[in-house]
Amino acid sequence: MVAVNLWSGLRRFTGGAEVVEVEAATVAEVLKALVEAHPGLDPVIKAGVSVAVDGEIVQRALNHPIQPDSEVFLLQQFRGG
Amino acid sequence: MALDNKSEFKYIGTRPNRPDGLDKVTGRARYGADAYAPGMLHGAVLRSPHAHAKILNIDASKALAMEGVKAIVTRNDFAKGLEGDDWDLLENTIAGEKTLYDGHAVAGIAATSVLVAKDALKLIEVEYEVIPHVTDVDAAMADGAPVIREGAADHSVPEGLHPNVVRYTEFGRGDLDAGFAAADMVVDRSFKTEAVHQGYIEPHACLADLGADGRGELWCCTQGHWFVRRMCSALLGLETTQLRVTASEIGGGFGGKTTVFIDPIALALSRKAGKPVKLVMSRSEVLKASGPTASASMDVKMGMTKDGKLTAATASFRMQGGAFPGAPMDMTTMLAFSCYALDNVHHEGFDVMTNRPKQAAYRAPGAPMGAFAVESVMDELCEGLGLDPIETRLKNAVKEGTKSAFGPRYKAIGLIETLEAARDHPHYSAPLAENTGRGVASGYWMNWGGETSVSLAIGEDGAVQVGVGTPDIGGSRASMALMAAEAIGIPYENVRVNVLDTAALGTNEPSHGSRATYASGLATIEAAREAIGKLCQRAADKWGIDAEAVEWKDGAAYPSGPNAGDFEPLSIADIAGEMGSTGGPITGHHDASPTGFGGSFGTHIVDVHVDPDTGRSTVKRYTVIQDAGKAIHPSYVEGQFQGGAAQGIGWALNEEYVYGEDGRLQNDVFLDYRIPVASDLPMIDTVIVEVPNPGHPYGVRGVGETGITPPLPAVANAISHATGHRMTRLPMSPPRVLRAIQGKGIS
Amino acid sequence: MTRIHVNTTVNGDKVDFLADPRETLLDCLRDKVGMTGAKEGCGTGDCGACSVTLDGRLVCSCLVLGVEAEGKQVETIEGMANGGELHPLQQKFIEYAALQCGICTPGILVATQALLKKNPDPTEEEVRYWLAGNLCRCTGYDKIIRAVMDTAKDLRAEKVGGDV
């Protein structure tokens, strides 16, 4: 299981949980599992998010691997200038 | 992608002439407006004179009847049924039922000359019904404010907020009450910043040629032509790969050329007229109707112990990004406290719509506003507790392994190194003249990887051509050539770098997010390594040994050790000269969406003199210290530092969007939109700190954006010290500073 | 609209074109003479990207009408190098990385050349004030000013050397 840290604004979609444990080996699997566990997150993830995996920020590379002990954060989508 | 841990570089870190230098000093370089096509028409755009109005009717019959007018387009000439971001983009490109801001495009025209097109614009009759408008962020959130668009708010917005609040975020951790209770001093302040413009000197320009069969070409100045291709295809209902987009030389972007404004209009005109159409914005159109940055209204509260340890921090950011969702409040919130280790921290952000143009990215989008507020409070805490601002920052600075305020732990980073370099810099201890204050501030930009594709090919003469997809805004072709030269071991002069068009390479994200040197550089190195593998194979074939027994060094293949056999080395030119007969062309290619982009911290020191009688501020001395990871071409790294500082100084002192009561932009020319001129600035000293980024073979961090983050608070802190009054509002224009000096408050 | 036949000299070459009197010299240079080195950054004389000299006097070509060029000598960035040999200012700008995007560079070079003709030994302050009408958004001006000061020094040394 991977512990995914959400931002607190998402608690109202997860029944108050700010950390959600999911079974996942890639970023794509994390996102899929989050929506399965909490369908309220679907529009959030569809709108675009970034995922931090052990300090690296993944936005497009959904095949990025995740270890069971990885530190994973769901973040808002990044933009650059 | 791991760090090579290479300590010796032959080409990286040198300062050769850039490959496009000659073109740019002789006038040969071709920018957006420098393209001409046979039979070309000229376009012009009719724009709304109202901040907010219903379009009741558009009658273009008189204009169309004018001699030389070949096509007129309105919203009806674009794709139907778009949703989400594409709908926003189309609505911003050309108004639908309502005009949403002063300068919003209403119709486009193509004619045989610019003068005819402009004359014809005056004959288009538009019937408007003017409705109430709002341009200020706080006013737009207040009860009774005109609603820009009902139903624009997304899932993130809690109940009870004004419909103009379209996105909301909130995150944090720890126990704020306990944190503030543990503080010896708490500062709670409100801040406000005005919208500013990227101010690139080249207005948007394009040349479009789109056939009735849906196949077309577009030449334009952009930071990312694949973005342009995707956006234009969506707005015109084209198949993406039917549109070939070529990025011209680009005359500055700073984030403002990562989207489209006129390109879809030029394509629609071309499709309708059956001829190429050139469309160039005027400066006034650029200021009114391209994508300035957001303005912000902010509250920041921070607590500190008397020995300088931060105990808790909260912030609320209200940001308007024009008549569409997209103000960068997410980046502002994530990065506001990025410099400090905090156990108790909370952030809140509001994305608010107003009757202003749709904001676009501007260098570290969202970060400078947050840094202004947070670093000002940090300075006030240090001042109030009698602490040194650099030592105090060092005491709280994040380092490798620290949990960031936004969650993840940092990898190897260089904030402490920049602070130590600032503390030890002679500027920090130099005496100050009368009425002069010194300000210090730090800042961060996390950078970006993004989709990247690079192709590399060996020429018959052994020279190397590199094709990248990231437009060169500030010397990146030189950086790519240096990295390719280093990877292959051939002279810099033997590498040619070209920015390829969308038909020639896989998808590339724009040159934004400080990603070009990082991501295209990484892909260039990997593509070079792939080509080296092939070169070694050719040598191995020739020698009749295994490729594993061939070693590549200094641009040549060698047998690796005595066991491999005794062969004369084969240079890249030797192998290339025979490549046609030894298996064909030799190329390397790399596609990636790299994630290890690291991030770059900077610390700035500035001395500002304030005329006590007029409130006029003069920057007397400026020093930028920033972590580059590894400076590929130090001159252009310094250039990024200096340019970022200059833009930040402009934002701090005199740049602002001024809207009148009528909701119209009052300062739509460079005369009144006051960017710094040469005589406004001192030399800008730079110190390049190098803490290698573990996510790049040579340790590169993007350096483009961080430099605009510290200047706002650094200048504000300096003026606060020079005047004895805390400056909480930008720009710190003379009337505002004079009022503060006279004790009349900050208006 | 009646167009006017204009005869002028650009970088030493006689050229002629038909101009609507509303068209600026910048428009005419770019669209009729085919010289796109001068750029339009503002159209109101505030950015200097269109700098040229008119009978030796530095002007913004966006603030001169094409018809005013009748019988005049116009010098543009395209005439600055001597064939394949760059002017020392051009060479120094490349060496000093005094340009990033390069859109302001032609105007700044033309303006600087005019300065050094008038004042071969300018102070940093004089260079900054002379160039105040040439906006650069990329560089913060630092490397530009250094390149100009250093070129001026080289040119003075060359002149002294020549006299000896």
Added chain:
Amino acid sequence: MRYHTPASFDDAVGIAADATGVTRFLAGGTDVLVQLRADIVTPDDLIDVKHIPGVRDITQNSDGSWAIGIAVAGAEMTECPALIADWPGVVEGMDLIGSTQVQGRATLVGNLCNGSPAADAVPGMIAAGATVSITGPDGNRTVAVEDIPTGPGRTALNKGEMVTAVNIPARGDNGGDAYLRFIPRTEMDIAVVGCAVNLRVDGDVITEARVALGAVAPTARLVADAATAIIGTTLDEGALAALAAAASAACNPIDDKRGTIEFRTHVAGVLAQRAAKIAYARATCAGGE
């Protein structure tokens, strides 16, 4: 738009008098072209005055007074040492307009006839006591510079009339003038406040003075009270305070994107003091500069 290149003032006036639409004279063009470009004014007839003989001349008359041609560019004034020695403030005012490039084109008369309350060249001319020569369908007249602007964008010139020269009095002994303006940047801005001071001394006592303010009222204005405040003084602290008060009192500015009423009123006093000090220093060490 018709473009004319008359070879004499008579021809120019004839064209202007016969014109039925919008007419503009073109000298430096730094305002006309901007207005044309921004679609604010597109003249039907544009009269280029630069082909009239003598319009590019700066002439010092035998009595020491100056006549400045209507097409003399700012850069040409700053290249005339004798004019600068006599009227540094007048030249400073002209020199502050726009960039080096704009200096290559912009003219005193253009700056005056554009009618901007913030015109930098105008307060210096007013303080100097300059006049303009005017010719028109009804003959010639001479008008004080301060009587030319009548409001933003408006002048006292009648249809068909045009200025043919600016006349600046002889400097005379023991005089000095200065012009200062306030702008947020160091260059390239429109004046938020402008102030010119012209004075004469006998020993260290001011015997004559003229003070003019720009950008603080619908037109540049001559402020008699400000002059009175320093005449008969050695520009001591009391006189400076009275000068500042008189200058501020004469302000009737507007709030706009460039400055507030409050700011302009205050800074007018500050600039009046600073300009007076420079003019006084120039007068008291006249010739020594």
